[in-house]
Amino acid sequence: MKRNGYIRYTVLSVCMLLSFIIASIPRLLPDFFDCYPVVLIPFIAAIALFEKEIAAGYFGLFAGMLLDLYSVNGGIFSTVTLCILAFLAGLIARHFFVENFYSALAVTTAIAFLHQTVYWMVYYLFRGKDGIFFAYYRQILPTVLYTVVFIVIFYPLVKWICIKHQQD
Numbered sequence: 001m002k003r004n005g006y007i008r009y010t011v012l013s014v015c016m017l018l019s020f021i022i023a024s025i026p027r028l029l030p031d032f033f034d035c036y037p038v039v040l041i042p043f044i045a046a047i048a049l050f051e052k053e054i055a056a057g058y059f060g061l062f063a064g065m066l067l068d069l070y071s072v073n074g075g076i077f078s079t080v081t082l083c084i085l086a087f088l089a090g091l092i093a094r095h096f097f098v099e100n101f102y103s104a105l106a107v108t109t110a111i112a113f114l115h116q117t118v119y120w121m122v123y124y125l126f127r128g129k130d131g132i133f134f135a136y137y138r139q140i141l142p143t144v145l146y147t148v149v150f151i152v153i154f155y156p157l158v159k160w161i162c163i164k165h166q167q168d
Contacts, residue, residue, distance in 0.1 A: 008165035009055070013062065015157065016043050020066045035142040040067060041115060042151040044086045045108040046158035049099050053090030060086025073123060081118055085111045104155040105148065112147040116140045 023029060023039040040063035048056040063086070064079035071078065089107050097103040120140045124132045 004165045008161060011161050011165065012047060012059065012158065015161070016040060016059065016063060017066070019043055019154075020063075020070075024070055032146040033138065033142040035139055035146055037146040037150055038067065038112065038115070038143065039147070039150050039154075041082070041112045041147050042104075042108045042154045043158070044082060045089060045111050045151065046104055046155045048086055048089035048107060049093045049097065049104055049155075050158060050162040051090060053087050053094060056090030057083050057087030060084070077119065077122060078115070081115050082111075085114055099159075101151075101155055104151050108151045109144070109148050112144045116144050116147075 019039050023037070029036060029039075044056065044060050044063050047059045051059070060082040061079060064076075064082035067078035067082070068074070068076055089111055093099075093103065093107060097107070117140065120132070120136050124135050129135070
């Protein structure tokens with residue numbers, strides 16, 4: 001890999017880490033129906049459009065590890081799901097999508113919806129909790145909508161970084 005590739009991956013990793021730290025500050029981001037965004041999902045969705053699927057998978061792995069470190073449920077749920085979803089998004093984006101904002105919006109919506117739905121299935125449905133459908137409509141869907149909004153910030157940022165540090 002060329003020098004620009006190392007620089008690009010380092011800059012993307014630092015930006016992802018800073019985004020996670022900023023989003024983790026209590027009450028910095030306003031809540032939306034008592035839900036908070038998963039800000040790393042739009043970041044890895046944008047990366048999946050501009051990088052190859054292996055790189056997208058590694059960034060999904062990194063984002064998932066960060067989310068699992070901060071999670072109250074513990075485990076490796078986000079690490080596994082975001083790694084797989086980012087890899088698949090990178091693979092699909094590389095072969096079927098054009099690098100534009102609407103593709104980023106579609107990929108972000110798909111990853112956020114799948115991640116949150118699988119989360120709901122694992123932590124609500126399979127555990128037999130009460131009010132599972134209320135939780136889906138009251139917590140999961142607003143979280144997906146709130147997460148998708150952040151593609152407006154991360155798509156131009158990732159695009160700028162990837163264009164500025166292109167491989168020769």
